[in-house]
Amino acid sequence: MKFDRFIRKVEGVRQQTDSLYKSVHEAPQQQELLIQAVEQLSVSLEELHVAEEELLQQNEQLVEYQQEIEKERQRYQELFDFAPDGYLVTDINGKILEANQAASQLFAIDKTRILGKLLIVFVPQQARRKFREKLARLCQQTQLRDWEIGLQNSQGILFDCEISATTTNDNKANCIGIRWLLRNVSDRKQAEEKTRFVELQNLHLREAAEFKSKIIAVLSHELRTPLNAILGFSDVLLRLNKNQFTPQSVNMVETIIRNGKQLLTLINNMLDFAKLEEGKFSLNLQYFNITELFKLITDDLRFFANQKNIALNIDINIQNVKVLNDPIRIQQLLTNLICNAIKFTETGSVLVELQELNDDKIIIIVKDTGIGISEIDLNYIFQAFRQVNQTKTRRYQGTGLGLAIVKDLLNLMQGTITVESSLGEGSTFCIELPRTVISE
Ligand SMILES: Nc1ncnc2c1ncn2[C@@H]1O[C@H](COP(=O)(O)OP(=O)(O)O)[C@@H](O)[C@H]1O
Numbered sequence: 001m002k003f004d005r006f007i008r009k010v011e012g013v014r015q016q017t018d019s020l021y022k023s024v025h026e027a028p029q030q031q032e033l034l035i036q037a038v039e040q041l042s043v044s045l046e047e048l049h050v051a052e053e054e055l056l057q058q059n060e061q062l063v064e065y066q067q068e069i070e071k072e073r074q075r076y077q078e079l080f081d082f083a084p085d086g087y088l089v090t091d092i093n094g095k096i097l098e099a100n101q102a103a104s105q106l107f108a109i110d111k112t113r114i115l116g117k118l119l120i121v122f123v124p125q126q127a128r129r130k131f132r133e134k135l136a137r138l139c140q141q142t143q144l145r146d147w148e149i150g151l152q153n154s155q156g157i158l159f160d161c162e163i164s165a166t167t168t169n170d171n172k173a174n175c176i177g178i179r180w181l182l183r184n185v186s187d188r189k190q191a192e193e194k195t196r197f198v199e200l201q202n203l204h205l206r207e208a209a210e211f212k213s214k215i216i217a218v219l220s221h222e223l224r225t226p227l228n229a230i231l232g233f234s235d236v237l238l239r240l241n242k243n244q245f246t247p248q249s250v251n252m253v254e255t256i257i258r259n260g261k262q263l264l265t266l267i268n269n270m271l272d273f274a275k276l277e278e279g280k281f282s283l284n285l286q287y288f289n290i291t292e293l294f295k296l297i298t299d300d301l302r303f304f305a306n307q308k309n310i311a312l313n314i315d316i317n318i319q320n321v322k323v324l325n326d327p328i329r330i331q332q333l334l335t336n337l338i339c340n341a342i343k344f345t346e347t348g349s350v351l352v353e354l355q356e357l358n359d360d361k362i363i364i365i366v367k368d369t370g371i372g373i374s375e376i377d378l379n380y381i382f383q384a385f386r387q388v389n390q391t392k393t394r395r396y397q398g399t400g401l402g403l404a405i406v407k408d409l410l411n412l413m414q415g416t417i418t419v420e421s422s423l424g425e426g427s428t429f430c431i432e433l434p435r436t437v438i439s440e
């Protein structure tokens with residue numbers, strides 16, 4: 001029941017009472033009329049009672065609603081106060097009317113002291129004109145999203161801020177205030193800046209690496225041609241004049257050939273490595289008998305082992321000998337591993353094993369009883385031009401490219417290499433290869 005209905009009811013009862021009163025006064029002798037009047041009055045009173053009851057009930061409901069609204073209001077106030085981002089309410093001139101904790105922290109100013117201040121005081125001098133323009137436009141546009149601006153707190157410390165704002169309107173759609181959301185994005189900006197810096201550095205490094213690979217490729221290519229001529233002619237010279245030459249001269253030409261061959265291997269390695277690094281290397285895949293190739297390689301290298309009095313043993317334990325791979329590259333990487341094993345072993349033996357893990361995988365193990373590699377050095381041996389413990393290894397020939405090439409080749413072959421070693425006890429290199437390499 002509405003309040004005015006209740007008022008009307010009261011008014012009705014009052015009028016009825018008046019007219020009854022009048023009637024009774026005009027005809028006091030009429031007993032019946034009096035009784036009627038009293039009855040009517042009691043009915044009206046009852047109606048009034050009911051109306052009062054209804055009103056009371058409504059009142060109670062109203063109080064409940066009010067309590068709920070207050071609870072909601074408090075909830076929103078808490079959300080406002082403890083939101084991680086800064087929230088402000090300003091009038092259309094940017095005068096701060098409300099501010100949450102995050103906003104007062106952002107501006108390093110007490111919550112009570114921030115109220116009444118103009119938001120523009122936190123905008124550095126040089127950006128104020130732009131801010132004013134934005135503010136003026138905001139009332140027509142009703143919304144501003146993700147505007148990045150540098151602000152300064154009450155102590156003059158600058159920070160990057162992302163601002164979003166929405167206007168509030170009266171019921172005639174006039175802009176009467178603005179709600180602001182302020183997010184400190186300094187950390188994000190700094191992180192972005194760092195990422196950009198690192199990306200730029202990476203780009204420079206990539207460019208430098210590409211440049212290095214190109215130089216190596218060009219140089220190696222240019223060196224190879226004259227070197228092949230030197231080797232070829234030295235060979236011819238020796239063959240044609242072996243009988244006329246003194247033993248000393250023969251020795252000299254042989255030395256030229258030996259050193260030239262070493263140089264050629266080095267140049268070839270550099271060229272291969274440059275191509276592998278540039279991603280310009282491709283495998284020449286074909287089916288071949290891995291056991292035969294294995295025997296060929298070890299037979300070739302046994303001479304070097306014998307020269308050092310080291311045994312080169314092989315252990316082949318494989319049923320299916322057919323593999324799909326690039327035999328020249330398999331020879332290259334195995335030769336490198338076995339040569340390393342012989343090179344870094346003074347006494348004892350080198351064992352080369354061939355096994356099959358299952359139908360799809362084969363395993364090659366090169367094990368030696370040589371000088372070994374320390375745990376720290378194991379992290380570096382696959383890097384290009386890395387010869388660990390230079391002082392020691394300078395006794396041994398090489399460029400430190402072999403294992404880098406092995407690793408890159410195995411990558412192309414979808415294979416892996418692992419190494420276990422301890423100083424003074426020897427090393428074991430283990431290669432896992434798919435029986436059938438898929439061309440990329
Ligand atoms: N079997 C091994 N025993 C001990 N050290 C090894 C062995 N194989 C490789 N290394 C270490 O790893 C380094 C890198 O090997 P590699 O890339 O083949 O280069 P290089 O043979 O030209 O020195 C070697 O210089 C050596 O220090």
Ligand SMILES: [Mg+2]
Pocket residue numbers: 336339340398402403
């Ligand atoms: Mg080597």
